[in-house]
Amino acid sequence: MTATRRLRTWRRPALLALAAVAGLLVALAALALVVRLLHDGEALPGTEIAGISASGMSGDELRRRLAAATDPQRPLVVVAGERTLRIRPARAGYAVDLDGSVERALDAGRGGALGGLPATLKGLVASRDVALAATVDPSALDRAVASLARRVDRPSFPGRLEISDDGTRVDAEPPRAGRRLDRAQLRERLRAAMLGRAPGPVRVAVRERPVVSAAEVDDVVADAELLLSRPLVLAGGGEPLPLEPARLAGVLVLEPLDGGRRVRLGVDDEQLSALVARVAEQRDRPPRDARVEAPARATTVDGKGDLTWRPQPADVSVEPAAAGRTVDREALSRSIARAVHSGSHRARLPVERAEPQVTTAQAREVSHLIGTFTTYYEGGQPRVTNIRTMAATVDGTRVAPGERFSLNGVVGERTRAKGYVPAPFIADGRLVPSVGGGVSQFATTIYNAAFFAGLQLDTSQPHSLYIDRYPPGREATLNYPDIDLAWTNDTGAPVLVRASADETSVTVSLYGNNGGRTVTAETGSRRPVPGGDFAIDVTRVVRYGDGRTDRSTRTTTYDLLDE
Incomplete structure (x- = not known):
């Protein structure tokens, strides 16, 4: 056979095969075109979206079907262990674009290589899944997951002791395992379900949380029964103090350890604190300050002008101080807790020595009348009652070395309940009735006593109007809470304040030891004031025992009474 003849024999079958393939392709292309023509304006065969077979559906029909299938208010079922829950997708941040989803479904199978004809034909033999045009807000999804988890989660319960009030019977509520929903898994599966990628209920794992065995709880019950079989004895600070089972019963609890994987007999902190407070009340013994007794009126000083005063030896008596004791509450709490944990029937009762604020030695330094003053009034007036x-x-009142005396602080607000009555009071240049009116006379009296004692004068305010029963420029008014009379005990000894008032006068005497300070009041002359009454200077000269001298001057300007 010649080469030409052999070539002809091979070419003919090849041409026939090519013609057949070409014909088949033409036929398939024609079929694809026919399918498109038949489904013009409709979803092509094989198209599925959100679990819906959209083949042959128009845009309007598909939109209605999708609206029903993807309704964000239709509850989604979540199966978590034995719990079946429901949640509205809208609460989980789900939102769907229906128009965009319909457009995707109608376009599916119409694009791609060779004009999309292969994609069209593929739908005749297999389905194509079209993704919804939907979104899920991450923050809302997290909140929904947290909300569902709270409905499923349950902490491990290690059990609980149930003790009778008298401590004679101990029972226990048995332990119970906890559970915790797998949040990460729920988040992903909930998201997939809402976006149409996972049909059916959302199933999520719930993991058991470990807990102690019933046998371990029974061991704690046995420990409690043994501890309550006899008193817990507290030793220290006097005679041993037994805590009877009835007193200890309310304190005992089943105490979980290591996240509930172990338990032991423990204490309830709040109940233990209450028990310790009651024990402390029994054992605390407050210290007793040394007491100084001295006459209320040993001498009379009432000068309104220049005056010099020196401390005078005083007839005083001293009642010695006594130390006390106080229970260390925190240490006692720890001691009882250790006894409970170890099953011991003995615990230490720690006490500390409580020292008096005023010692006997300090009180014995109160040897002189360091300052005194008397002012007068007419008896029978309401102000005298105040x-x-x-x-x-x-x-x-006792004022310790370095302590500040505040008249408002000691007396407080003047009220009827305390025995004060209405009486005239200077306000804005006028006399008006006020409960407690007239007590400025007592303020003036104690001010002068502190003045002549040479003490540190901190706060004082003179009257706006001059009242002739007071030393001019050497007096003080008082009002609660804004106008106070205050001085500081700047000596090394306590100061005892004695105050007494009879039908016609009030006296304040200060006892202590100021180191022999001599005080002189130098009163200047009255100076007329335009539009007012007068101004006056008063100088206090304090001569200390070591020879030092201190001079201080206060200028007071008085107004006229506003008629």
Whole structure:
């Protein structure tokens, strides 16, 4: 056979095969075109979206079907272990673009290589899944997951002791394992379900949380029964103090350890604190300050002008101080807790020595009348009732070295309940009735006593109007809470304040030891003031025992009474 003949024999079958393939392609292309023509304006065969077979559906029909299938208010079922929950997708941040989803479904199978004809034909033999045009807000999804988790989660319960009030019977509520929903898994599966990628209920794992065994709880019950079989004895600070089972019963609890994987007999902190407080009340013994007794009126000083005063030896008596004791509450709590944990029936009762604020040695330094002053009034007036009430309150006050005396601080607000009555009071240049009116006379009296004692004068305010029963420029007014009379005990000994008031006068005497300070009041002349009454200077000269001298001057300007 010649080469030409052999070539002809091979070419003919090849041409026939090519013609057949070409014909098949033409036929398939024609079929694809026919399918498109038949489904013009409709979803092509094989198209699925959100679990819906959209083949042959128009845009309007598909939109209605998708609206029903993807309704964000239709509850989505979540199966978590044995719990079945429901949540509205809208609460989880789900939102769907229906128009965009329909457009995707109608376009599916119409694009791609060779004009999309292969994609069209593929739909005749296989389905094509079209993704919804939907979104899920991450923050809302996190909140929904947290909300579902709270409905499923349950902490491990290690059990609980149930003890009778008298401590004679101990039972226990058994332990119970906890559970925790797998949040990460729920988040991903919930998202996939809402976006149409996972049909059916959302199933999510719930993991068991470990807990102790019932046998371990029974061991704690046995420990409690043994501890309550006899008293817990507290030793220290006097005679041993037994805590009977009835007193200890309310304190005992089943105490979880290592996240509930172990338990032991423990204490309830709040109940233990209450028990310790009651024990402390039994054992605390407050210290007793040394007491100084001295006459309320040893001498009379009432000068309104120039005056010099020197401390005078005083007839005083001293009641010695006594130390006390106080229970260390925190240490006692720890001691009882250790006894409970170890099953011991003995615990230490720690006490500390409580020292008096005023020692006997300090009180014995109160040897002199360091300052005193007396002012007068007409008896039978309402203001006298107020003065006498205030004097009774202040009498016996002890001011420690370095301590500040505040008249408002000691007496407080003047009220009817405390025995004060309405009486004239200077306000804005006028006399008006006020409960507690007239007590400025007591303020003036104690001011002068501190003045002549040479003590540090901190706060004082003179009256706006001059009242002739007071030393001019050497007096003080008082009002609660804004106008106070205050001085500081700047000596090394306590100061005892004695105050007494009778029908016609009030006296304040200060006892202590100021190191022999001599005080002189130098009163200047009255100077007329335009539009006012007068101004006056008063100088205090303090001569200390070591020879030092201190001079201080206060200028006071008085107004005229506003008629």
